[in-house]
Amino acid sequence: MRAAVLVEPGRIEMQERPVPRPEPGDVLIRVSSVGVCGSDTHYYRHGRVGGFVVEAPLILGHEAAGTIVDVGDNVDPSRIGERVSIEPQRPDPHSDETRRGRYNLCPHMQFFATPPVDGALCEYVTIGAEFAHRVPDSISDEAAALCEPLSVGIAAVRKAGVDGRSRVLVTGAGPIGIVVTQLARAYGATDIIVSDLDEARRQRAISFGATEVLDPTTQPIGDFGVDGYIDASGAPTAVADGIRAVRPAGRVVLVGSGAESMELPTQVIQNRELVLTGVFRYANTWPTAIALVESGQVDLDAMVTARFPLERTAEALDSDRTPGSVKSVVSVS
Incomplete structure (x- = not known):
């Protein structure tokens, strides 16, 4: 699959990566849209965000949406074909914070585009099935991706x-x-x-x-x-x-x-x-986010001010410097 990879601060390289396989409980998603977040631009320019340091090539992007194309064991195969908004995190289900319902504070969290975990600026990603949230046809791919900042x-x-x-x-x-x-x-x-x-x-x-x-x-x-x-x-x-x-x-x-x-x-x-x-990320917010967008109470499409193909990811990461920029989106497929 194609992937836009941060190989060093200020340099994105298009690479071919293997398509990941969904593990038991996972779904495989063909990525359609990825929003550019301030943390992505910070990793791109400085190679770090606070204590999170990029020490190896990294795929950025955690505001993402796409379509389920395969499922792992213990996942209903009827989910194949669903359009979904991705909640880009994998908490440890056994940690104390997760058990208390605060899974965003799990000390063993694996979060998209947070070193060393790759993100979604590529053609395919896997995520736990419960973190792939179905969206209705009335919600665009871009708005589905931006349910992530809406959740914040x-x-x-x-x-x-x-x-x-x-x-x-x-x-x-x-x-x-x-x-x-x-x-x-x-x-x-x-x-x-x-x-x-x-x-x-x-x-x-x-x-x-x-x-x-x-x-x-x-x-x-x-x-x-x-x-x-x-x-x-x-x-x-x-x-x-x-x-x-x-x-x-x-x-x-x-x-x-x-x-x-x-x-x-x-x-x-x-x-x-x-x-x-x-506030550190979010927990149990996606159903509310999707409902607010579907009802028209929140307009995420109106926030998109620039669009780029995957091959122009570096331009997307610099687009926040353009006067009038609000949110840039990378169209992957």
Whole structure:
């Protein structure tokens, strides 16, 4: 099969790889679409993301969809032909975290495109059958792939407790900030305030449901008294200012990947009894993601701003530098 392989930082090489065989409990998927994530671009440019270091050739890509073409033992063969959105992880079913329902925190996780595990920028992948989620024909291949970043957003809004009475602040209007904005609208938030440095991103946030946008360089984030604050920027200044905008007993959710450490207004957190938590991937989110897309409450197709064939993966990985870029997708088959 064809595969776009990261052989060293800044260099993608097309290679022929063997088609993987589905193990018992697995399905074999012919990949159709793969979204480009910020972690992919970071591996491509720097060879690492935090403590995860690329030490051998690696296939990137974890936002993926395709069609089941074969199944392993103990999988219903009638699933062959299903169009699926891939939840790109293999937790250890026997770990304590998995048994507690927090399988995203499994210490033995094998996650697509996280060294040394290959990802989906290739023609075929295998995954546990329960992590291949059937999608209806009304959902495009691209939207099926983008159920992955949508799932990150779902994990964030769940932790933020967003509902029909919520006032929500989002910092960062990149792809995750945009899905969080759409989700806050879908969950009925009364006010959705989005802060971003870039004017085009602020206008994009309005089109996806923000009720107010801010340029933090000219409109500092004030004490808005929001119920929930979700950071999708990873910027220390944004996080500190956002925390100050939360009402007493409100919630702060950190989803943006930023500095290893940062200074926080601890007196505000303590005196207001704020609940502060992080988000690391997701668990049990795909049925919700698919339902939201199928119902039209979340529009993932509108987020796609560029498309590339597999042979142009390197261009796709650099496309985030193009003005107006939101989400690029690689069409594999």
